Amino acid sequence: MKSLRKMINIALPKGRLGEKAYGVFEEIGYGCPSIRETNRKLIFENEENGVRYFWVKPSDVAVYVERGVADVGVVGKDILLEQASDVYELLDLGMGKCRMAVAGKKGGRIDTDCTLRVATKFPNIAREYYRKQSLEIEIIELHGSIEIAPILGMSDVIVDIVETGTTLLENDLEPWEDIVSISARLIANKASYKFLNAPIRQMCEKMNEVITKKS
Ligand SMILES: Nc1ncnc2c1ncn2[C@@H]1O[C@H](COP(=O)(O)OP(=O)(O)OP(=O)(O)O)[C@@H](O)[C@H]1O
Numbered sequence: 001m002k003s004l005r006k007m008i009n010i011a012l013p014k015g016r017l018g019e020k021a022y023g024v025f026e027e028i029g030y031g032c033p034s035i036r037e038t039n040r041k042l043i044f045e046n047e048e049n050g051v052r053y054f055w056v057k058p059s060d061v062a063v064y065v066e067r068g069v070a071d072v073g074v075v076g077k078d079i080l081l082e083q084a085s086d087v088y089e090l091l092d093l094g095m096g097k098c099r100m101a102v103a104g105k106k107g108g109r110i111d112t113d114c115t116l117r118v119a120t121k122f123p124n125i126a127r128e129y130y131r132k133q134s135l136e137i138e139i140i141e142l143h144g145s146i147e148i149a150p151i152l153g154m155s156d157v158i159v160d161i162v163e164t165g166t167t168l169l170e171n172d173l174e175p176w177e178d179i180v181s182i183s184a185r186l187i188a189n190k191a192s193y194k195f196l197n198a199p200i201r202q203m204c205e206k207m208n209e210v211i212t213k214k215s
């Protein structure tokens, strides 16, 4: 007989974070073997374990969860801050650790007499950071390879993710100020958290156990 249990829909970020996060879901009993097959499919489900996974762009995870297409998802805190997503943040997964920082040319410094040109993929985080410092800025929004902007003189600084610091180092830049620490979070849609409360909480508790053991 077919199970009447509702599937939990999970949005996973494609790439470095998603693979790791899926490993944890698998470890706690929400595996979906077909997901390990290399193909271009984006949706995978395992009825037996009651889960359906979607592979989405990391910066889109919170959109799927906010709109309820996914009940839960895994997303970097950077995305949650940037998009001010209206979701519940259930758990710090302790992976995808990095930091948001201001960086500029080696040996340089901020000239407070001029409008500061800030190149970034995170305009809202950058605006909020400089608003608190009452500094006048101009945002130059880019979508990748941000480090190029100050090298070519297009910006004075960048606001970007720093993990190992290698990208800054290899481009003659250095971190000037740390803005916030970042890690991956388990998030839930607000309505799903109400109507699927028991299964989502159970999933969250199991994840917490695994993560605590690993840390
Ligand atoms: N070195 C790093 N660079 C970027 N993100 C990192 C890094 N280390 C950890 N992260 C975390 O991993 C998440 C996903 O990063 P990833 O680089 O896979 O996607 P992305 O390229 O930023 O996404 P998109 O393709 O949507 O622009 C980030 O949101 C961040 O929280």
Ligand SMILES: O=P(O)(O)OC[C@H]1O[C@H](OP(=O)(O)OP(=O)(O)O)[C@H](O)[C@@H]1O
Residues within 6 Å of the ligand: 143, 144, 145, 146, 147, 160, 161, 162, 163, 164, 165, 166, 167, 168
């Ligand atoms: O401190 P590091 O370990 O060098 O990591 C930081 C780099 O990683 C990210 O870029 P990503 O690889 O996501 O590419 P992108 O330029 O397309 O954003 C980020 O934007 C930095 O460029």
